[in-house]
Amino acid sequence: MAVAQTRIGGRAGVLNAAIDNFTVLGYHGTSMRDIARATSMTVASIYHYFPSKQEILQEIMTSTMNDVIALTRAELLNAGSEPADQLEALVHAWILFHTSRQREALIGSSELRSLEQDGRAVVVRLRDEQERMFRDVIVRGVEMGVFATPYPRDAARAVINMGYSIAWWYHEGGGVSPEDMAKRYVDIALGVVRAVPRR
Numbered sequence: 001m002a003v004a005q006t007r008i009g010g011r012a013g014v015l016n017a018a019i020d021n022f023t024v025l026g027y028h029g030t031s032m033r034d035i036a037r038a039t040s041m042t043v044a045s046i047y048h049y050f051p052s053k054q055e056i057l058q059e060i061m062t063s064t065m066n067d068v069i070a071l072t073r074a075e076l077l078n079a080g081s082e083p084a085d086q087l088e089a090l091v092h093a094w095i096l097f098h099t100s101r102q103r104e105a106l107i108g109s110s111e112l113r114s115l116e117q118d119g120r121a122v123v124v125r126l127r128d129e130q131e132r133m134f135r136d137v138i139v140r141g142v143e144m145g146v147f148a149t150p151y152p153r154d155a156a157r158a159v160i161n162m163g164y165s166i167a168w169w170y171h172e173g174g175g176v177s178p179e180d181m182a183k184r185y186v187d188i189a190l191g192v193v194r195a196v197p198r199r
Contacts, residue, residue, distance in 0.1 A: 011049045013039045018056045023103045027057055027114040057111060058119035064104040065126035068097045072133060083141030084195055087159075090134055091189040092182045094163040098170070099178035105167035134160055138193055148194035159189045 017038035021030040032053055036043045050056045072093045079089035098105045108123075115123060135156035141147035149155045162185060172178065 014046055014049050014056065015060060019060060019103050019107065022107050022111065027111045054116055057114060060104060061108055061115065061123050062126065064108050065123060069126060069130050071097055072130065076133060083137050083144060083146050086137045087189060087193065088186050090137060091159060091186045095166060095182040095185045096178050098163045098167045099181055102167050102170060109164040109167055131156060131160055141193060146196050148196060155193050158192050162188065
């Protein structure tokens with residue numbers, strides 16, 4: 001399948017072309033020549049920005065994780081102190097990210113196996129940081145009696161994986177907007193943690 005050329009130049013253009021190619025062809029199915037062709041650059045010009053295809057993948061995955069962590073943390077801080085409100089804010093931001101930044105999210109969920117040891121360690125640490133954000137809210141909700149799940153850690157993983165999976169199948173032209181999808185998944189997440197109905 002052909003990948004369209006990007007109109008963006010420089011380092012950002014390389015990353016955008018790599019994201020397009022990795023999404024369509026996969027990391028291992030993409031060559032540096034594919035990325036160069038999509039940017040109208042030479043392979044030598046790409047090496048000016050990145051020493052290897054592996055470095056490009058690491059940059060995409062780490063920057064994507066940093067972006068979603070910043071987004072979810074900001075929403076969490078603005079959500080107040082109630083665990084249910086905090087979980088709603090986290091899930092809402094998480095699903096919006098995975099529908100609006102779908103290509104990067106798809107790469108993030110499928111190409112961890114393609115990272116070499118150092119890059120993998122960085123991305124796993126960031127994933128753990130993101131999971132901890134969800135887990136701490138759910139554990140505190142259980143401790144306060146507003147979530148009834150006996151499995152808070154598993155519930156956190158389940159909620160997170162819902163976001164990862166949506167990047168594989170969501171299509172905005174399918175009739176459900178990212179905002180509406182986020183609202184649906186908030187309801188689903190509250191069901192996963194067995195949220196106690198509010199009075």
